[in-house]
Amino acid sequence: MEALATAVLHHRAAPPPRRAHYDWLIRPPACWGDTGSGDIGPGRSGCPADRPLTTWRLDVHPAQWAEAGRVLLEALPDHRPAWLRRSGPVSGGRGWAVRVDRGVAHAGLWTPHRRLLTLRLAHGGALRADLRRIGPDRWACVFTRAPAEGFDLTGL
Secondary structure (H helix, E strand, C coil): CCCEEEEEEEEECCCCCCCCEEEEEECCCCCEEECCCCCEEECCCCCCCCCCEEEEEECCCHHHHHHHCEEEEEEEEEECHHHHCCCEECHHHCCEEEEEEEEEEEEEEECCCEEEEEEEECCCEEEEEEEEECCCCEEEEEEEECCCCCCCCCCC
């Protein structure tokens, strides 16, 4: 199963009325495309290694995800892969982003309306994430603790 890079940025937004939040970035599974059934599965060839990152906005620090239980997320436009390893100013004077966690994920399911992930974050620990789309740009995610075995964070 493909290890998917993931990171969490603390976006200190500016100017008002923007508010500080976290951006959760994850590299989507390689070469997964619409199979015609509405599900996402193997089907696209020539997928670039630098494919954009699926991104959600949320208000909870990753160290608190499991304790929070159900967390609401807002889908954001895809982010550039450079943000997996980068902290710094956000273009357009929209504040500053600082990476607060990073790790790997494995996708058990990745469809337009549901994602089942197992995560291993450097600071947030091992988690299971059950994401369900609840609106055009809204998702609900239930986080639970998971065993930490089988994850390699080398090089992240």
